Amino acid sequence: MTRTSSAESTGETLAWLSGFTPGAGPRYAQLATFIERAIATGALRPGDRLPPQRMLADLLGVNLTTVTRGLNEAHRRHLIESRGPLGTFVAPSRVELAQLVDLSMNIPPPPADVDLEALLRDGMSQVLIRSDIDLLMTYHLGGGSKADRHAGAQWLRPVIGAVDPAKVVVCPGAQSALAALILSATQAGDVILTEPLVYPGLPLVARQLGRRVECVATDADGMRPDMLEAACREHDARLLYLNPTLQNPTAATMPESRRLAIGAIAARFAVRIVEDDPYWRFAEDAPPPFARLVPQQTYYLSTLSKCLSPGLRTAYLVLPDAQSEAPFLASLRSLSLMATPLTTALVAQWMHDGSAAQLLAGVQAEARSRQQLARRILGGAAHAGSVxxxxxxxxxxxxxxxxxxxxxxxxxxxxxxxGLVVAPASAFHSGRQAPNAVRISLGGCAGRSELTAALRKLADMLERRPHSDTAIVV
Structure with a gap:
């Protein structure tokens, strides 16, 4: 059955048509985006009929050719469909067979207003102009060149303050850095202390290397100092792993007072803190990292995969002292010989020319928009106050x-x-009883319209109840 848009039927100006934005691309492409945004917000629904092209041209103050090109672009995006003399209608939701919408992988969302292709093209052009090609395509000693380390120190300065570039080690991703750190700073059978809910890569690599993970109880502010002290006495631990800002998976942030208390206990028991800090730049009014509060006690790990792009495969590890470098690099080389010189040169170029800051600002803006979207949609999924x-x-x-x-x-x-993938609490839990919760990642969907549809689908599931009859009849 065909529905007529309520705005059209009343003769009112269509609310989903907004003014063109200068510098936001060709007007025909903006028209397609108007339609996409209206579908995402529910202003247009499958089966709604669009006004005739001439009416759209009059409403938007453009010529007919622009409207035709805009509708063709909307067709290409599978937003609308033509039904001959009946007109043009919002298309039904597409069913993608064997394709899942992944809300389980934590990656930065693609920024709407940043041309990543242009940043890559311009950055690589400058790298090729300024660098020796032979050096870019040969083996390098691990840890990064002097220029790479200076770029890392520059990148980290707003977060942890001025840092000696000699203490900054460039690594091919956070996971290999974490594995090398555990290998160099602990022995087989040693205990690593963590919170019960923890990034899954930590217990995975600990088990592979023959280390034990012991959980320390938490409260609303994070790891409890009294329980940490008891665990230090019981286990003679060497490392304490924490992800204190926008913790993965709970998104909780440990207050400064708790960080100071934990830092004091770690110093008293000679336990080094591994501060895994990929999300600090997303937090509002984030407390100082442990690397600022107790730098001599902290290995500070910061990856670009969560705030810029996983494709850069670059992470920075700030060492607490010069003596830590040689054993760490030896362990890192046993796992991964080096970071890719071409990629690290691109990262350094982006740090110096402002491209990294531009991309970060775009990702931060997109993340804020997606958080608002999630709160608006999932907030409506509350069931008797229990969600x-x-x-x-x-x-x-x-x-x-x-x-x-x-x-x-x-x-x-x-x-x-x-067709939706979310991550259950059990994927992160190292204790006895995992909480009844899921982590929902917001960056995996290419656009907000896809994310909107996925979150609405999830909210609808939360309102429903599981089927009691799971028998399969064929």
Missing amino acids: KSTGSAGGIHVWHVLPDHWSANELTAFARSE
Whole structure:
């Protein structure tokens, strides 16, 4: 059955048509974006009929050719469909067979107003002009060149303050850096202390290297100092792993007072802190990192994969002292010989010419918009006050506590059967009883319209109850 747009039927100006934005691309492309945005917000729904092209041209103050090109672009994006003499209609939602919408992988969202292709093209052009090609294409000693280390120190300065570039080690991603750090700073059988909910890569690499992970109880502010002190006495631990800002997966941020208390205990028991800090730049009014508060006690790890792009495969590790470098680099070389010289040269170029800051600002803006979207949609999924989402105005994931009628594993399985992938709490939990919650990542969808559809679908699932009859009849 064909529906007529309510705005059209009343003769009112169509609310989803907004004014063109100078510098935001060709007007025909902006028209297609108007339609896409209206579908995402619900202003246009499948089956709504669009006004005739001449009416659109009059409303927008453009010529007919521009409108025709805009509708062709909307067709290309599968937003609308033509039905001959009946007119042009909003297309039904596409069903992509064997394709899942992934809300489980934490990656930075693609920024709407940054031309990444242009940044790559211009950055690589400058690298090739300024660099010796033979040096870019040969083996390099691990840890990064002097220029790479200076670029890392420049990048980290707004977060942890001035740092000696000699203490900055360039690594091919955070996971290899974490593995090398555990290998160099601990022995087989040693204990690594963590919170019960932890980045899954930590226990994975600890098990592979024959180390033990022991959990320390937490409260609303994070790891409890009294329980940390007890764990230090019991286990004679060498490392304490923390992700204190927009923690993965809970999106919680540890206050400064708690950081100072934990830092004091770590210093007293000679336990080094591994501060995994990929999200600090997304947080509003984030407390100082441990690397500022207790730098002599802290290995500070910061990856570009969560705030710029995973494709850069670059992370920076700030060492607490010069004596740590040689054993760390030896361990890193046993796992990954070097970071890719071409990529690290591009990163250094972006740091110096402002491209990295431009890309970061775009990612931060997009993350804030997606957080607002998630709060608006998932906030409507509350069931008898039992649903809770936690996140930040600019983080790239939210932590969603489920209503009593869903278990995390049931919801995860059902969502997958419906084409959505979310991460259950059990994927992050190293203790006995995982909380009944899921982590929802906001960066995996290419556009906000796709994310909107996925979040609405998830919100609808949360309102429903699991099927009691799971028998399969064929």
